Amino acid sequence: MNAPATPTTNEAALAEYQQELLPVFGQPALVIERGDGSYLWDLGGKRYLDLLAGIAVNVVGHNNPDLVAAVSKQAGEMLHISNFFTSRAQIGLAHELLRVSAAPQGSRVFFANSGTEAIEAAIKLSRRTGRTKIIAAERAFHGRTTGALALTHKAAYREPFEPLLPGVVHVPFGDIDALAEAVDADTAAFFVEPVQGEAGVIEADAEYLRAAREITSAAGALLIIDEIQTGVGRTGDWFAHQRAGIVPDAMTLAKGLGGGVPIGAMLTYGPEVSALLQAGQHGTTFGGNPLACAAGLAVVDIIERHGLLDHARELGEWFADAVAGLDDPRIVGVRGRGLLLAVVLRDEVSAQVNTAAREAGFIVNAVAPDAIRLAPALTITQTELATFVDALPALLDSIEPTEGQPR
Numbered sequence: 249m250n251a252p253a254t255p256t257t258n259e260a261a262l263a264e265y266q267q268e269l270l271p272v273f274g275q276p277a278l279v280i281e282r283g284d285g286s287y288l289w290d291l292g293g294k295r296y297l298d299l300l301a302g303i304a305v306n307v308v309g310h311n312n313p314d315l316v317a318a319v320s321k322q323a324g325e326m327l328h329i330s331n332f333f334t335s336r337a338q339i340g341l342a343h344e345l346l347r348v349s350a351a352p353q354g355s356r357v358f359f360a361n362s363g364t365e366a367i368e369a370a371i372k373l374s375r376r377t378g379r380t381k382i383i384a385a386e387r388a389f390h391g392r393t394t395g396a397l398a399l400t401h402k403a404a405y406r407e408p409f410e411p412l413l414p415g416v417v418h419v420p421f422g423d424i425d426a427l428a429e430a431v432d433a434d435t436a437a438f439f440v441e442p443v444q445g446e447a448g449v450i451e452a453d454a455e456y457l458r459a460a461r462e463i464t465s466a467a468g469a470l471l472i473i474d475e476i477q478t479g480v481g482r483t484g485d486w487f488a489h490q491r492a493g494i495v496p497d498a499m500t501l502a503k504g505l506g507g508g509v510p511i512g513a514m515l516t517y518g519p520e521v522s523a524l525l526q527a528g529q530h531g532t533t534f535g536g537n538p539l540a541c542a543a544g545l546a547v548v549d550i551i552e553r554h555g556l557l558d559h560a561r562e563l564g565e566w567f568a569d570a571v572a573g574l575d576d577p578r579i580v581g582v583r584g585r586g587l588l589l590a591v592v593l594r595d596e597v598s599a600q601v602n603t604a605a606r607e608a609g610f611i612v613n614a615v616a617p618d619a620i621r622l623a624p625a626l627t628i629t630q631t632e633l634a635t636f637v638d639a640l641p642a643l644l645d646s647i648e649p650t651e652g653q654p655r
């Protein structure tokens with residue numbers, strides 16, 4: 249085989265990346281070679297504790313033997329068949345999602361390949377109400393395709409591509425009165441994340457989600473919960489909105505669902521909403537392919553067999569207590585739920601902490617200038633997580649205060 253020469257050092261690989269890849273992600277920090285459990289190794293052989301898990305994706309850890317076995321078995325049978333046909337993996341995963349979501353009779357599943365595609369499906373679903381106004385929250389992140397991008401709030405993501413889908417209104421996140429004011433008889437849907445991940449791990453309180461349910465129902469608008477980051481056990485419940493006791497009209501999933509294999513999904517709740525999209529009105533070549541669905545089935549099974557919902561909840565609480573126990577004035581506290589967490593810093597030094605952490609062998613994410621996001625595998629142990637808590641004061645020590653930074 250005529251394989252291209254591949255670079256053998258981090259530096260050479262990153263230099264080649266710069267020559268060959270579109271620069272949309274900036275310069276990657278590392279070239280990763282392999283993973284196992286909660287650890288990753290770079291091309292130089294250096295080991296890192298992965299506290300980000302591919303941004304809430306690798307929920308059952310790297311190289312999970314049960315996930316690898318399920319994907320390998322499926323790959324040996326068939327990878328893809330087209331949506332003229334179905335497979336037991338596809339039907340099986342739909343069944344499991346409807347079960348763990350406790351969706352009412354008549355609910356349905358649509359499979360896509362990514363989060364933004366799940367949002368696109370939900371936008372089209374909402375258009376079938378006959379209305380066009382969509383409400384989203386300030387600081388929301390719903391994806392990068394042009395429909396989802398219109399719902400995403402960050403101007404730097406959105407503005408270079410305007411005009412986008414018209415009719416989108418952003419309201420302050422968590423403000424019940426503002427939502428009540430915005431939702432009217434023209435409103436097709438309100439899209440909301442139960443925890444705003446990209447905004448810095450900001451949780452909606454249960455009262456807000458319940459009010460959103462009441463306000464949208466009263467106006468005949470859909471409530472669409474974006475659980476792309478929060479779903480699949482991340483917050484200690486199967487889906488984060490379940491804690492509020494609400495039933496949405498639709499839910500979007502992706503990230504953790506395939507444990508690393510690309511897959512997205514939209515659940516539609518109840519027969520009426522599920523009848524909005526009919527044969528021919530939506531589709532995707534790869535959506536619901538047996539490989540991705542076999543991965544999703546394995547993920548659901550592993551989470552249940554290993555009690556990872558309880559584990560995520562307990563470990564998240566332990567982490568917040570342990571960080572508080574450091575009693576470090578440079579740390580304001582911990583936000584989030586389950587294993588979707590942010591360490592909030594007194595100063596806007598998250599980028600420096602991120603770099604220092606990487607040098608010390610920890611992969612985290614500077615999600616906001618003053619916040620470090622953690623979204624590790626749900627299989628991470630307390631012992632592993634404790635190494636980061638123990639390292640935090642020294643990481644903060646290693647950061648030189650620079651001129652003009654608030655102290």
Ligand SMILES: *Cc1c(COP(=O)(O)O)cnc(C)c1O
Binds near residue numbers: 475502
């Ligand atoms: C990541 C994310 C998306 C977009 O998912 P992609 O798979 O990157 O397209 C949408 N919504 C939320 C809440 C996300 O975290």
